[in-house]
Amino acid sequence: MSEYVLITTTDDLSALCARLARQPFxxxxxxxxxxxxxxxxxxxxQVASPEEAAIIDPKAPRLSLEPLFALLANEAVLKVVHAGGQDLEIFYGLTxxxxxPLFDTQIAGMALGFGEQVGYQQLVEQTLGVHINKGARFTDWSRRPLEQRQLDYAIGDVTYLIEAFPRLLERLKETGRGEWLDxxxxRLMDPASYTCDPEQMWRRMKLPNRNADVLGRLKALAAWREREAQGKNLPRNRLVKDETLIDLALHPPRDQASLARVRGLPASWGSNDIGARLLAVLENAPPMPKEEIPARERMTALGRQASLIADLLKLLLKIRCEEWGIAPKLVCRSDELEALASGQRDGLAILSGWRYNHFGKDALAMVEGRLAFSVRDGKLNLHEVEPA
Incomplete structure (x- = not known):
């Protein structure tokens, strides 16, 4: 599909979305x-169906996106994306x-052995045998008018996707791996993935210790930074970096003038309004309640033996995933392996469902001493261990 239209009016968008609403995906x-x-x-x-493709210009002065929003909410039409997290965040913010419903081809690629976080270019090459020119990837999309090469590049992100999706779906059916993606x-459709609660932003940071006063200041500072960044429409780390907030939480200044000497803060904050707000946050931050302080396991590294066991589990995961042709990241995360190595059994996804059948039961056998590695004829092997 090489032809497409550029949509700049609400009437044209309404007509387009009415046609797309009759498509299955x-x-x-x-x-x-x-x-x-x-x-x-x-x-x-950019949108496409098996019959047509279009580029919608949201900056066009005579365009309302309401017809598109209705299409995105239409449960009868499957929306196909590739690594769609940021796209979905945008639409969640707008609506x-x-x-x-959703189908992410990057996740499907992980289940089919294309690798972890497979890029769109790689997916298209492996599925359709087409090489995509990514020359216009880094461009200023906000400038108008857009060049033809920019539009041609942009539409390729959906025209190839609409062709790749049925092939991926067929392969998932053939391999019986469709349920692996559910x-x-x-998780991709969970609104919680796209909400940003300023009061919880401290959880994304590297915590310095378990001191209630320090963590209380860090929580207050992280929430303050998030609200300031939102109000000024600035990236949070452009306003204040994480390490600067941690330093302020550990060593709060005596007065506002002292902010001018804090590394990572503009000297002007020693006397301006934003500096005054920052100091007020520090002075009024309550200690973090005991029940809110993270468990010690999050604050410290694994013990030596558990760390070695986790390394063996990672090797086992690699072996099993290569055998099955699946990306390890889809099976489990490193923190799950570390939890299993430390003795945790409850609440681990790898100990239920398809993950247990394809990896979890072997992982459990290994940590319980019923499965071991050995080397035979220069090759790494797994073998069962007889109970003592």
Whole structure:
């Protein structure tokens, strides 16, 4: 599919979405700018069905996106994306809803052995045998008018996707791996994945210790930074970096003038309004309640023996995933392996469902001493161990 239309009016968008609503699935992608802002600046929206393709210009003065929003909420139309997290975040921010139902071809690629976080270019090459020119990837999508080469590049993100999706779906059916994706797709559609609670931003940071006063200040500072960044529409780390907030939490200044000597803060904060707000946050931050302080396991590294066991589990995971042709990241995360190595059994995804059948039962056997590695004829082997 090489032809497409550029949509700049609400009437044309309404007509397009009415046609797309009669299709069983549509491909969806966006182009946006975010380097210098907190909120993404939506610049283009690309859509395609098996019958047509279009680029929607959200910056067009005579365009309302309401017809598109209705299509994204239409449960009868499957929305196909590739690594769609940031695109979905944009639409959630605009509508308060996550487009659904969804199918992410990057996740499907992980289940089919394309590798972890397989890129769109690689997916298209492996599925369709087509090489994509990514020359216009790094471009200023906010500038108008857009060049033809930019539009031609942008539409390729959905025209190839609409062709690759049926082939991926067929391979998933042939291998019986469709159910493997259910949990990941559900997580993709969970609104909690796209909400940002300033009061919880401290959890994303490297915690310095378990001192209630320090953590209370860090929580208050992280929430303050998030709200300031939102209000100024600046990237949070452009405003204040994580390490600076941690330093302030550990060593709070005596007065506002002292802020001018804090590494990572502008000297002007020693006397201006934003500096005054920062100091007030520090002075009024309550200690973190005991029940909110993270468990010690999060604050410290694994013990020596548990760390060695975790390394063996990672090797086992690699072996099993190579045998099955599946990306390890889809099976489990490193922290799950570390939890299993430390003795945890409850609440681990690898100990239930398809993950247990393909990896978890062997992982459990290894940590319980019923499965071991050996080397035979220069090759690594796994073998069962007889009970003592």
């Amino acid at each position: 549509v491909a969806l992608d966006t182009e946006f700018m975010r380097e210098n802002s907190y909120y993404p600046d939506l610049c283009l929206i 308060g809803r996550v487009p659904s 949990e990941e797709m559900a």
